[in-house]
Amino acid sequence: DAKTTQPNSMESNEEEPVHLPCNHSTISGTDYIHWYRQLPSQGPEYVIHGLTSNVNNRMASLAIAEDRKSSTLILHRATLRDAAVYYCILRKGGADGLTFGKGTHLIIQP
Amino acid sequence: DTAVSQTPKYLVTQMGNDKSIKCEQNLGHDTMYWYKQDSKKFLKIMFSYNNKELIINETVPNRFSPKSPDKAHLNLHINSLELGDSAVYFCASSRRGEARYTQYFGPGTRLTVL
Numbered sequence: 001d002a003k004t005t006q007p008n009s010m011e012s013n014e015e016e017p018v019h020l021p022c023n024h025s026t027i028s029g030t031d032y033i034h035w036y037r038q039l040p041s042q043g044p045e046y047v048i049h050g051l052t053s054n055v056n057n058r059m060a061s062l063a064i065a066e067d068r069k070s071s072t073l074i075l076h077r078a079t080l081r082d083a084a085v086y087y088c089i090l091r092k093g094g095a096d097g098l099t100f101g102k103g104t105h106l107i108i109q110p
Numbered sequence: 111d112t113a114v115s116q117t118p119k120y121l122v123t124q125m126g127n128d129k130s131i132k133c134e135q136n137l138g139h140d141t142m143y144w145y146k147q148d149s150k151k152f153l154k155i156m157f158s159y160n161n162k163e164l165i166i167n168e169t170v171p172n173r174f175s176p177k178s179p180d181k182a183h184l185n186l187h188i189n190s191l192e193l194g195d196s197a198v199y200f201c202a203s204s205r206r207g208e209a210r211y212t213q214y215f216g217p218g219t220r221l222t223v224l
Contacts (some may be wrong), residue, residue, distance in 0.1 A: 030187075043114075043200045043216050044153065044213075099155070
């Protein structure tokens with residue numbers, strides 16, 4: 001399976017945008033890029049996913065590089081409730097299980 | 111209403127015992143999963159069930175057995191518990207097809223084996 005690389009941790013201020021990077025240089029053409037997050041003492045929560053085009057939903061935006069070797073999760077206006085571990089996950093079309101890496105621990109300062 | 115629920119939330123037991131963790135989803139999903147999160151916080155897929163058929167088993171010891179009485183439930187039975195089984199176990203569910211990429215997780219069950 002293709003691997004993802006994320007920074008161990010990032011810090012941001014409340015009400016500012018946050019850009020969470022993910023490198024996936026060995027991504028294949030059928031790999032979807034997913035983002036999940038895990039708030040403290042809770043189960044993972046789906047955030048967004050995409051294949052080639054940038055995606056927006058009520059939680060975040062996903063910007064995918066043209067060569068698909070990297071992507072960025074964008075939280076437009078971070079709140080304290082966005083403090084969590086964010087996981088960038090690749091899934092091949094057809095596979096069902098999610099393979100979680102270490103993720104990025106996002107710290108939000110008031 | 112909780113979408114994916116698990117019971118119990120905490121489970122403390124002795125080595126060698128047999129225990130079960132229950133999971134229920136009220137989302138009408140076709141596929142359910144069990145994940146294990148160890149002390150280093152790595153989350154790993156253990157099983158997934160689709161219409162009562164096991165479709166993934168990620169080299170999990172056969173002491174672990176998922177049992178699905180119906181589409182809304184996937185229980186996890188663990189026999190002869192070992193110290194290394196201590197972890198947080200998460201149940202999840204999803205639809206089939208394109209929507210299977212979006213999985214909904216339960217709150218987790220923290221298992222401690224003494």
